[in-house]
Amino acid sequence: MTRLDELGEKAIVSDLIELFDPDGAHNLGDDCAVVDLGRDYLLVTTDIINRKTHIPEGAGSRDVGWHIAAINLSDIAAMGGQPLGMLFAFGLRGDAPVSDLTEISEGIRECCSNYAIPVLGGDTKESDVLTISGTAIGTVPKSEILWRKGAKPGDIIAMTGVLGKPMEWFRAKDPHKAQFLLRVVPRIREGRILAQSQAVTSCIDMSDGLSTSLHHLAKAGGVGLEVDFNRLLFAQGLSLEEKEHALHLGGDYELLFTVSPDRAEHVFNADFGTSPITQVGEVTEDTGVFILKDGATSQLPDKGYEHFGGSA
Ligand SMILES: [Mg+2]
Structure with a gap:
C-alpha cells in the first residue's frame, strides 16, 4: 500500500487530473476551474485549511477567517477575474466555544x-480537527482571462508586492505574529488591471512560493524563466539567508506574471496605487527555471510548500 504522504501533493493532484480530465478538455490544474458562458468565463475555486497544517496554534480567529476568504479570492485574481461571491463549509468540534x-x-x-x-x-x-473550506466564484471576459500557460521567450517576468512577508511569523512562530501569515492581500484590483492590459501572457498567485510558481509557469508555457535575485523586492528586515529562504517560502499570495514586451507600457505605466509591481526577470528559450545571483546563473529548484510530505 502506498501512503498519500509517500506520494506527495503534486503527484496526488496530477493523478486526480488524469482521472477526471484525461483529455485535458477542461483545463484542470490552473488557479480556478473555468466554465465557458459564451461571452465570459465563469471562474470557480476552492481551498481548504485546517488546524493541523494551516492554522497556527494561538492565532486569532478573525485572522483565520480573513485567511480562508483571501486565499480563495487570490485564485480568482490570478486569472484576472472579478469575484461574485463566496461559500464556506466549517468542520468544528462540538465542544468548541460558539x-x-x-x-x-x-x-x-x-x-x-x-x-x-x-x-x-x-x-x-x-x-x-477545525477545518474550513472556502469556495469563490467570479467571472472574466473571455478576451481577458489570464492562464498559467502562454509565456513566450522575450517576455518580461514581473510580480506584485514583496516576497517573504510570512517570514515574520516563521522566524519564531510567535502566535502574535500569525497575522503576517494569515492576513493575505488578494490582488483582485491588480489582477483586473493586468487582465485589461491585454499585455499579460501568463499569471499565477504564489501560494506555494516563488520557486514553485516559476516552475508552474515555465512548465505550462513550455519555456524557461530566469529571475534576477537583485531585482526581487523582499519584505523589510530580512537577512540575506532569509531572502534565500523566502524564494521557496509559501504564503506570499502575490501575483507572478509575464508581459509581452510589445505592450509592456500598458502594464508598467498603469496605476497600481500603493502596491508596486516589479520587473524581476525574463522568459527564455531554454526550458527550466534559473536565477541570476552574484554574476552567475544557476538552476532554481522547485522547493516550495507541498502537502502530504514530499519536498517541504
Ligand atoms: Mg493559486
Whole structure:
C-alpha cells in the first residue's frame, strides 16, 4: 500500500487530473476551474485549511477567517477575474466555544466586505480537527482571462508586492505574529488591471512560493524563466539567508506574471496605487527555471510548500 504522504501533493493532484480530465478538455490544474458562458468565463475555486497544517496554534480567529476568504479570492485574481461571491463549509468540534465560529465568520465578513463580495451560503458539520473550506466564484471576459500557460521567450517576468512577508511569523512562530501569515492581500484590483492590459501572457498567485510558481509557469508555457535575485523586492528586515529562504517560502499570495514586451507600457505605466509591481526577470528559450545571483546563473529548484510530505 502506498501512503498519500509517500506520494506527495503534486503527484496526488496530477493523478486526480488524469482521472477526471484525461483529455485535458477542461483545463484542470490552473488557479480556478473555468466554465465557458459564451461571452465570459465563469471562474470557480476552492481551498481548504485546517488546524493541523494551516492554522497556527494561538492565532486569532478573525485572522483565520480573513485567511480562508483571501486565499480563495487570490485564485480568482490570478486569472484576472472579478469575484461574485463566496461559500464556506466549517468542520468544528462540538465542544468548541460558539465564539470560535462567530469570530472566524466575522473575519470572513471583514475580508469579503473589504472587496464588496457577498457570502452566499455554506455548511457546518462536526469534525475532530477545525477545518474550513472556502469556495469563490467570479467571472472574466473571455478576451481577458489570464492562464498559467502562454509565456513566450522575450517576455518580461514581473510580480506584485514583496516576497517573504510570512517570514515574520516563521522566524519564531510567535502566535502574535500569525497575522503576517494569515492576513493575505488578494490582488483582485491588480489582477483586473493586468487582465485589461491585454499585455499579460501568463499569471499565477504564489501560494506555494516563488520557486514553485516559476516552475508552474515555465512548465505550462513550455519555456524557461530566469529571475534576477537583485531585482526581487523582499519584505523589510530580512537577512540575506532569509531572502534565500523566502524564494521557496509559501504564503506570499502575490501575483507572478509575464508581459509581452510589445505592450509592456500598458502594464508598467498603469496605476497600481500603493502596491508596486516589479520587473524581476525574463522568459527564455531554454526550458527550466534559473536565477541570476552574484554574476552567475544557476538552476532554481522547485522547493516550495507541498502537502502530504514530499519536498517541504
Ligand atoms: Mg493559486
